[in-house]
Structures are given as structure tokens and as C-alpha cells.
Amino acid sequence: MHSDAVLYQASALCLTYPDEDLVERLPLVREAAPPLRAFVDHAARTPLPDLAAHYVEVFDFKNRHSLYLSWWRDGDTRRRGMSLVRFKDLYRAYGLEFTGEELPDFLPAVLEFAARTGNTDPLTDHHDGLRQLRSRLSDAGTPYASVLDAVCATLPAVRTGVRS
Template identity: 55%
Template sequence: MAGLFKGSGSHGFKGSGSPGATSISRRDRVVLQASARLLDYPDAAWRERLPLVRSALESAGGAAARKLIAFLDQASSTPMVDACSHYVDVFDFKNRHSLYLTWWLDGDTRRRGASLVELKAVFRDAGFLFTEAELPDYLPVVLEFVAASGDRGLLLRHRPGLELLRLALAEHGTAYASVLEAVCSTLPGASPKDRAAARALASAGPPRETVGLDPDTAALRPYGHLDLLPILAPDR
């Protein structure tokens, strides 16, 4: 996955570029990029990247970063075969643990296809080239996009699904719940305490926040490696 961490391949996007809008803090962008990494399948390549993720989180600081470091510590001490088995058990057999955001919005209906097309348009209009290595609604892809663009509109639009996923993972008793807690902590306001409150978010309709950059003010910018240091520099 490309983004705030050097020396890694792209995860759904390609090319090179720099961040665009900065409607979220640099610290939150590190948290979101790290969460994107940690929600990937925990194979050997995933483990090799953990020291770099830890370094970025330690530099960023904050409660959410500490939560992710605690998850990282647990993951590092778990044998890879057990970590992979747990990941499959959590995410591959239960729709209520789906990492694909449009499932929470549309379920397995024809509407989901239109939602996927809309997501690709958001990436394109923001000036990022999506290579379709994953479906565009795959949560790590969306987190990477938000971390790179600085625009959290997609996360706000899909917040009910994110909160329901967070609650479902907590009920399941998996440490992955802490990663979703870190993601949700970057969004405004308190997280819902139960499913009813999370579902109530959906009834209010999508938030009135711009998703993606104005294509008239942002040149086409293929997404790829971003320099880590500017992201970790203090906000100005």
C-alpha cells in the first residue's frame, strides 16, 4: 500500500503524488493510513511492514496511535499461521464483519454496483488513479484515499457502516475492534454506543461534506508514494 509510509507498493492506486485537501489533521491521516495497513491480510509482507507502521505511529502520538500500537504489539507476538487463521475467521465468513463499505449501505443488491461506480468517480474527480487491485469500497483502500487526500467525506458518508462494523467486531471479541475504534475516533462527535444508535446515523442521511477535491482546482494526480516527513510535521 502506498501513502504515508516509504518503501511500499500501491494498494489500489498507482503513480506518485502529494496530499491534496487537508480537512483532517496530519496525525489523523497517519492513524488512517496505519489502520489501512493493519486491516490487510497478515501475511509475511504485512509483518515486514510493521516496524515502519510502528515508527510512524510513535512519531504521530495520541490516543488513537497508542491504541494501534497496542494492536500491533499483539499481532507481532502472534504466530503468522494463527494470525492468518484468525483474520479469515473474522472477515471472510461473516457479512456483519464485512470490510466492503457498500455492503453496509446496499447489501447484496444491484444498487451496490452503482455505488462502486460512484466511488471510482470520487477517486477520479479527486485526481487519483484507481488500479482496481481491490474493489473501491474495500476499507483499507478508502482509508488510504482519505489519508492521501485529506478529505474524510467518504468516511462520513459510510460512518453508520463503520460504526456497525466496530460494534460487531467488539461483540466478536477480536482485537481488530481496536483498529475500527481508532478509525472512528478520527471522525467528529462521539461514536454510537450500540447498534440502534449506529443505525440512527443512517436515518439522518449523508453528511453535507464535500467528498473528493474539486476537479477544477486539482490536476490529475496519480496516487502513490508520499513523503512521510511532511505528514508527521506539526500542523501549521
């Protein structure tokens, strides 16, 4: 098992639409993934309807905080379709079939993939987009930034001058 598997799985939970399942698992996430404590503490003290409204405000109205990794590289272009196919092909190569309601490049799905397989290539390949998302979430002052901080801290540093 990859050393960051628990963090990736917990981060995936934190970055999905908040529901009762999240609320019930917060004590476990707090214990198992210490780097997520800032977010967990915020989520634990925020009423679920307010937490859900904040999630929608942050992630559902603007691509500025897109949780779809291919969007950061491809935008809304034809290239994005091929990127999505590559994600699905990668999942299949590990014997996994992507059946989620979201697209295969949805960050929580990619984090779950990394947690289950130990393959962090999709995260590393999209490190630049993750850093941009983290920066924009930080600028917006949302607690979700701390989740991206924790995820990005597990990835190798990006060398300047090299585009991923």
C-alpha cells in the first residue's frame, strides 16, 4: 500500500459534496489523516446545509476552482476528450472500471485511484493544475485549500522551466 493512501482516500472524501457520510467519518479522518485536521475541524463545526452551500459556491459555479484535472490542462477544447479517455484507459489497466456519475478526471476519483493502486502518476502529471487550484482556493479563503495543501505536499516538487 502506498504510504499516502490513507491521506488520498480521506482527501477524496473531503472533496466530494458533503453529506451525512462525511459528517459521520470526520472523527476517523481527523485521526487517520492529521494533515486534513484544519478542514475536518471546519467541517465538524459547520452545519451540514452551510457546508453543502459553501461547496456549491466554491466548486459548482465557476471553472476557476474546477475539480476536473483535464480542465486545467485542456480547458474546454477537443483535447479534453482524449485526456478523459486516457484516464479511463488507466483505470482499466488496473482492472478498475470507472462508473461514477462524475468524469474520470474528477479529483476525488483520481485520489481514490491513487489510494487503491499506489499509482500517483495522474496526480503528478497534473501537479501544475493542482497547484493552480490550491492557489485559487487559498486566495478565496476556503478551508478546501488545506486539503489541496495536504495532497500537493505528497507530490514531487515541480522543477521550474519544465512544463507538466
